[in-house]
Each structure stands twice: as C-alpha cells, then as structure tokens.
Amino acid sequence: MSLSSEPSAEQWAAAVAAVRSAGPDDEVQLICHVNPDGDALGSMLGFGLGLRRLGFTRLRATFPGEFVVPDPYAALPGSDLLVPEAEAFDDPRLILVFDVASESRLGGLAGLLTAAPCSVVLDHHASNTGFGMVRLVDPRAAATSVVAEQLLARLGVPLDQEIAECLYVALATDTGSFKFDMTTAAVHELAARLIATGIRPGEISRRVFDSRPFGAMKLTGEVLGRAVLEPGAAGGRGMVWTYATLADLERHAQPPYVLDTLIDPVRSVADADVSVVVKQVAAGEWSVSLRSKGAVDVSGVAVAQGGGGHRLAAGFTGYGEVGEVVDGVRRLLDAFLN
Ligand code: 5GP
Ligand code: MN
Numbered sequence: 001m002s003l004s005s006e007p008s009a010e011q012w013a014a015a016v017a018a019v020r021s022a023g024p025d026d027e028v029q030l031i032c033h034v035n036p037d038g039d040a041l042g043s044m045l046g047f048g049l050g051l052r053r054l055g056f057t058r059l060r061a062t063f064p065g066e067f068v069v070p071d072p073y074a075a076l077p078g079s080d081l082l083v084p085e086a087e088a089f090d091d092p093r094l095i096l097v098f099d100v101a102s103e104s105r106l107g108g109l110a111g112l113l114t115a116a117p118c119s120v121v122l123d124h125h126a127s128n129t130g131f132g133m134v135r136l137v138d139p140r141a142a143a144t145s146v147v148a149e150q151l152l153a154r155l156g157v158p159l160d161q162e163i164a165e166c167l168y169v170a171l172a173t174d175t176g177s178f179k180f181d182m183t184t185a186a187v188h189e190l191a192a193r194l195i196a197t198g199i200r201p202g203e204i205s206r207r208v209f210d211s212r213p214f215g216a217m218k219l220t221g222e223v224l225g226r227a228v229l230e231p232g233a234a235g236g237r238g239m240v241w242t243y244a245t246l247a248d249l250e251r252h253a254q255p256p257y258v259l260d261t262l263i264d265p266v267r268s269v270a271d272a273d274v275s276v277v278v279k280q281v282a283a284g285e286w287s288v289s290l291r292s293k294g295a296v297d298v299s300g301v302a303v304a305q306g307g308g309g310h311r312l313a314a315g316f317t318g319y320g321e322v323g324e325v326v327d328g329v330r331r332l333l334d335a336f337l338n
Helices: 009-021 038-053 103-115 144-154 161-174 185-195 201-208 214-225 246-251 263-267 298-304 322-337
Strands: 027-032 058-062 094-098 119-123 134-137 228-230 239-244 274-282 285-292 313-319
Touching (some): 009 119, 009 134, 009 144, 038 058, 038 144, 094 103, 161 201, 214 239, 239 263, 239 322, 263 285, 274 322, 285 298, 285 322, 298 313, 313 322
Parallel strands (some): 027 058, 027 094, 119 134
C-alpha cells in the first residue's frame, strides 16, 4: 500500500474512540520501532505522558530487540514508562504503535499487536504497509510526533513542558534540525507551540545532537576515511558509500547507535545524489541507510530489498558481504533510473 493523503475524519474519530474505550485501569502498551530514534522514542513517550495526564495508570512503553536507549535520548521525560520487550503487557487492552512503517520493524512484538483487541498505529511513512486496526498514517507529516500531537489535541490533552520536550526532540531529529523538505510553516508553528511551554531548544540540541564520546568521533573519522565515491552510479547522478563493522565498534568501544548519524556527513557530499551507509548488525547481516538529494526515490530501492522509508530517506536489512549489499543497491538504482 502506498499512501498519499492524511488520515480521514473517520480515522481520527476512530483513534479518539479507541483511546476513550480503554479505562484508566486498563493496560495500555505503547510500542515503537526496533533501534529507536528520536522520533520513535519522542512520539511514544510524549504520547504516553499525555495518556498519563488523562488518568491512565497502567502504561508501558517498549521496542523490540536489545533494550538500549541511545544516550542522546536517555533523559527524555517519560523514560520511566520504558520497559524491555520481555516486560511488555501480555494481554493489553489497547496498543499504540509509533513510527513503525512495517510489521517487520516490530520484531517479536508483532504477535502482540495481532492479538490485541484494539490497536492504533501512528506513523508518517509513505511505505507504511497498513497494519493495525486504526491507522493514523500521514506521509506528509514531518515526524510521527506531528501525528501524535494532533491526536493528543483531539483527546483534549494540553501541551506541558514534559510532553513538549518529547515531541520537540522527535520533530527536531526527523527534520534534521528543521532542515529537510518536510519542514513546512506548520512544522515551525508546532515547534513554536512546543517552545512556548518553556522548553530550552539550545540545551536540548546540545544533548541530542552535539554530544558524543571521544571514541565515537574517532570511529566516525575512520569510517568516513574509507568512503568511496562512484560518480557513474545512479544513472550518472553519483553514489557515495561507506561501511562500518562490528569490529570497528568494538575497537572504539562504542554501541551500534553511534552509527545512526553517520549518514549525515556522507549525504553532504556534493558530488553524489545518493548516499549509502552499510552498518554491520551480525555476521553477514547489515543495516543499510539510503539518502537522496532529490533525483532518486530511495524508498523504492529499500522496499525492493524488504525495507522501507521515505522518498529521500530509507533503509533495509542486507545480507552477505558488504560488497554484495552495495552491489544490490547499485543494480537497483540502475534499474530504477533506466
Ligand atoms: P535510517 O537510515 O535513519 O535508519 O532510516 C531512514 C528511514 O528508513 C526511516 O524512516 C526508517 O524508518 C526507514 N527504515 C530504515 N531501515 C528500515 C527497514 O529495515 N525497514 C523499513 N521498513 N524501514 C526502514
Ligand atoms: Mn519518524
């Protein structure tokens, strides 16, 4: 399924009804995607705090896989809601899902969603596969937190500083600090309303964007040093790529999430439209980040490889040697452009 429009009035009403159908003592499980980023955690925790303000008492938030919250997001308000995947409610009354484009991004939690009597999916990926009972998927939204804020407003939850900080982190990370194409006037208006609660954007940005261990900087230097520019790739629009292995992480004693922002310096290379970072997850398994400056729909490449994302920012899991993974991307780019 490919979506091009925002949720309908019926879908908003169904989402409000779904939340209101649960009582304050019902178990409500919030879930975001594997290897959560700022939007996944920020929209989930901001919404969780909103439910707390509505009187819900049995709230848990989780994500599949290893229970590691990246340092930049460790101090987010509402972090007390977070539990490891194994401690999710067994049989929640309501499940809310944040920033998840496909069920594969739910890992072992996908079954919980299928079994739940009621589920609401909040997302903004055009590639969203259309799972869950009530779907609030707005591919024009700059972040899932935009959708989360709209649902909170419809539920009558006023913004406070804690909710605002979560939603602001989500908005700032998914817009690349208000730089990407999705950064509309409405995005700035939302940011203004969030900042008006009294949150400190400078302090938040330093914590989220401008703070990392020395080892992460050294690792970044090495990985960027081995980048390859292929001017003829992507139909002559150019591709720049690099990779990082588990051994690289180990050598610098860094956790995998420090590689999440590595795509940013790579995609800034002016000589290439397409940028690719291939990050080892396990032996023969790689998490691939794709970006385009506009000439190529990289979500098509990602979807063809079993992944997903947005037109200009997408990803998938690749298998084999790093060279084979990059070969696959190169071939698909050629296929899409010819
Ligand atoms: P990133 O490169 O920052 O990890 O991801 C870029 C975009 O692609 C995000 O919107 C993310 O949700 C999506 N994405 C990344 N990896 C995958 C994947 O394996 N499957 C799907 N469906 N989407 C992905
Ligand atoms: Mn997002």
